[in-house]
Every structure is written in structure tokens, then in C-alpha cells.
Amino acid sequence: MATHATGLVDFAAVEARLAAALPGTLEHTVVAIAQAATGAEHGSLFLWDAAAQGLALVHHEVDGIVVTLPSIVTKRASQPGIAQWVFEHNAPHLCRDAASDKLYTRYLLDVGSVAAVPVRKRGKPIGVLAIAARAVDAFDKAAVAALTEIAELGADSIRRAQLDRQSRDQTGRPFLIKGLSPAWREVERRIDLAAPTTAPILIRGESGTGKDLVARAIHANSKRAGKPYVTVNCAAIPDTLLESILFGHVKGAFTGATVNKIGEFEKAHGGTLFLDEIGEIPLILQAKVLRAVEQGEVQPVGSNEAAKHVDVRLVAATNRNLEAMAHAGTFRDDLFYRLSVMTLDLPALRDYKDSIEVLAGVFVEQSARALGKPAPRLSPAVLATLRAYRFPGNVRELRNAIEHALILAGGNEVAVADLPKPLLAGVAPATAGPTATPATITTPAPTTAPPWGANVRAVSLEQVRAQWLEPLERTYLLQLLDACEGNVRLAAKTAKVAPLTLYRLMEKHQIVRGKVAR
Secondary structure, three states: OOOOOOOOOOHHHHHHHHHHOOOOOHHHHHHHHHHHHHOOOEEEEEEEEOOOOEEEEEEEEEOOEEEOOOOOEEOOOOOOOHHHHHHHHOOOEEEOOHHHOOOOOOEOEOOOEEEEEEEEEOOEEEEEEEEEEOOOOOOOHHHHHHHHHHHHHHHHHHHHHHHHHHHOOOOOOOOOEEOOOHHHHHHHHHHHHHOOOOOOEEEEOOOOOOHHHHHHHHHHOOOOOOOOEEEEEHHHOOHHHHHHHHHEEOOOOOOOOOOOEEOHHHHOOOOEEEEEOHHHOOHHHHHHHHHHHHHOEEOOEOOOOOOEEOOOEEEEEEOOOHHHHHHHOOOOHHHHHHHOOEEEEOOOHHHHHHHHHHHHHHHHHHHHHHHOOOOOEEOHHHHHHHHHOOOOOHHHHHHHHHHHHHHHOOOOEEOHHHOOHHHHOOOOOOOOOHHHOHHHOOOOOOOOOOOOOOOHHHOOHHHHHHHHHHHHHHHHHHHHHHHOOOOHHHHHHHHOOOHHHHHHHHHHOOEEOOEEOO
């Protein structure tokens, strides 16, 4: 029980939520309680990692998106960040304006204000609970007091979760982020339900959508997590070798078979076998794969002995329409039905670009660490370019684009010129002429003649948007925020968009809580 109640937190309700939290969800529950009690958009929980000798970021939420980067550990430094300072001084910290707070360090994206308190066990800190908001002066001393009470109420549960985490062999969390969109939340829900079973799973999606990442998440959340995880890219292996790769061969089975070889099915015994691009498996080999899936029997090439028994959980992935292939006779329908006991349809990046700022921020952090340099900001122009691009290569292309940009970026901010050329195709120059300057734009009435006059070829689509659509969008936002009395979440609900989307639009149009930034 908290030692200094303020009346800001419903103790009974908090304790009930903590008691009802399922294993592995305690960190999320604590952060969610803190966000709800303070109205924060972001929330973080850091716990002391004795092995790493630093504070590990075990849970981080950004506008409902869960960021899980287990490699993020803050250590003692000459100039500590807010979390490290709070832990070392065993005292809370209120940052009303991040721009003027020397302790503030940027992570993923910029925020305006932060509040952080120590999580104590017997008076000593074991971690830090923090909240943040994009706006400045979003929290006061009452928010810090409420956060302190939540940290005290959750300390025992957090400590148990910490000890449980340390007692198990942690291979790392497979998902970089969760909750990017409704479609992703459905994928994650199905993973939670299907992973503990032994049922085959078929992952469908365009190239670069994260099929391998999802397959690893299934394995990591299954009862086979400590067993082998074996991957085979069926499209990267010649048809003549694929059977030997999957099922092995005996010495002398064919020219060049000088030794017995164990197949990937056998290597995955007790664990999970991920067959990527399964639609590329030749029709003649599909019957043998079906036998391995249904009966757990494999026969090495050239072997006359009885079939070997294997216990393998199969996860397959494809960017092809297997159902249409089955109807066309190019893929066995019985194998298709067996593989698709549970299907996961991964969305393309263009379908959840509202979350691209957070996703890009994750890749900035990863690439910066790999390159051994500080993580730079993505300029507003870069973010606008990323949102405008369709990303045919999906998340893989975004990750590679960010790495390319960080290699070229020389300062603390990534510029548009640092991005790969495909992303720059069709982007209008920054100096598009006086008509593209926001200061000269006026909001036209619906009957106003088009800005291109009689020569439509003289004006780019970007100029049309800047002159016609953006002023209307800005006016709408100002009036909407005024009608909602500056309540961004209410305005977002009224506009039927995510709060994160509305904040980005406000930043784009230089609007702060319904007022023009001066």
C-alpha cells in the first residue's frame, strides 16, 4: 500500500488490475494504469538489469503502439538521461519543457514534457516508471504524485515479474512493435491464440511485410521456444536440391552425395520449421511435405529404410495466392488445406502509414546503434516524404531506406537528400515558386477556378495540394480543435482518425493545442 495517499489513485481498482494481469502482461498493465491516471500519450517502464549493469527498457508505449526493443539499456553516464537520473537519485523528476531540460534525451520521437518516478522495493529503486506527452507543460506535481502511488502499488508485482524474467532464458522479444494498426492487432491476437498449439500456420503477405518476424514470434510464444527454430527459403534453393535439403539424403543417392545428410525436418525435431515461399515447392515434392506434416514421417533421398519419425511444428509463408494455385492444379489442395489451419494475413505498409513515424524511429535507433553513432532526428520533410511514398518493398524497404539515410546523414537530423533515390522520385523541389509558399496561400472557395488555369501541365500535384487542399485542412483542424476546446483526443475521435495522426497534422500545420505556433 502507498505510504502517502493523495486521493488521486483508486487503490482498490489498481490492485485489482494488477492481480488480474496475465503472466507477461504486468509491465503493460502498470504503464496502462499510469497513462490512464495522468492522461499521458506515452508510457515507459525501466527495470534494473544486473547482467547489463543498466536500466533496461522493458515496456514502452507510444500512442497505443507497443515498442519492444529489449536491447535498449541505459547506463551510468557523465550526463544521465531522465530515467537514469531518477534511478540514481531515487527521486522523481518533472520535465515541463523538454527543450530546456538538460536531462532530456530523445528516443524514437520528440516529446514536450516528461514525468518519471522511481519504482522502489524496501526503499531502494529497482526501476523507473515514466510518462510523456508531445505537448509542453502537460504534467504537474499532482501527476507526479499519482505516478508515485502507482509505482508503489505495483512495486511488488513488478519485482516478481523482474525475478521471473531473470530466471528464464530470454532469447529476446521477437516483435519490434505491436499495435501498429487494427489489421496488425488482429494478427497479434491470432498469434497469442495459435502459438501455444501445434497447429500448422500459414502466413500470407507481400514481400517485405515481416513474415519471418511473425514466424519467429510464433515460435518464441510457443511451448517449443527452447527447441530448434529452422528456416528454409524454398525460393532460394534449386528444385533439384530442395528435396535433399528438406529431407536429407544417404551416401550415394546421387552424384556428389558422398556422405549422409540430415534434412531440415530432422534438424527441427521438437521445434519449429519455417518454410518461407512455400508456393515455390515443386508439385511433385508437395506430397512428401504433406506426409511430413500430417504423419510426421520423413524419408531421406535414396534411403530404403523405414521412414523416420519427426515432431515438427510447421509454419509456412507465401506472397502467392495458394488457393488460386490449388484451383489451377499447381499446388496440392490437400496440402493447402492442411497448411491453412490458421492463416495470418499481414498488412502492407501503405495500409498503416499513420504509424510510420514510430516505425521509422525504431529503425533509426537500430541503425544508429549498428553504425555506432547517435540517433538523429527525421526532419518533418523526411517524414512527409516517407508518408507520401507507397513502399512496394514494405517494411524491409523502409528499414533499408533508414539505414541508407543514416549512413549519409552528417548531423543530428536526417534530410530528404539523405534518402534513397526511389523515395525522392516525383518529390517537388523545396523552392517550387511563390505559389507554394504557405504565407501567400489563401483558402479558396469551392467555386474558385483551378490554379493551373488553362495549362494543367504547368503545375505539379504537390503544388495543387499545397495551394488548395492544405489550407482547407488547416482551417478544418483549427475549427475542430476550437470546437473541442483544445482536447486533441476528442478532436481525433470526432475526425475519425487516431490521436497520433491528428498530432502529426497539427505539427505539419504549426498548430499547438488549437493555436497557431508563433
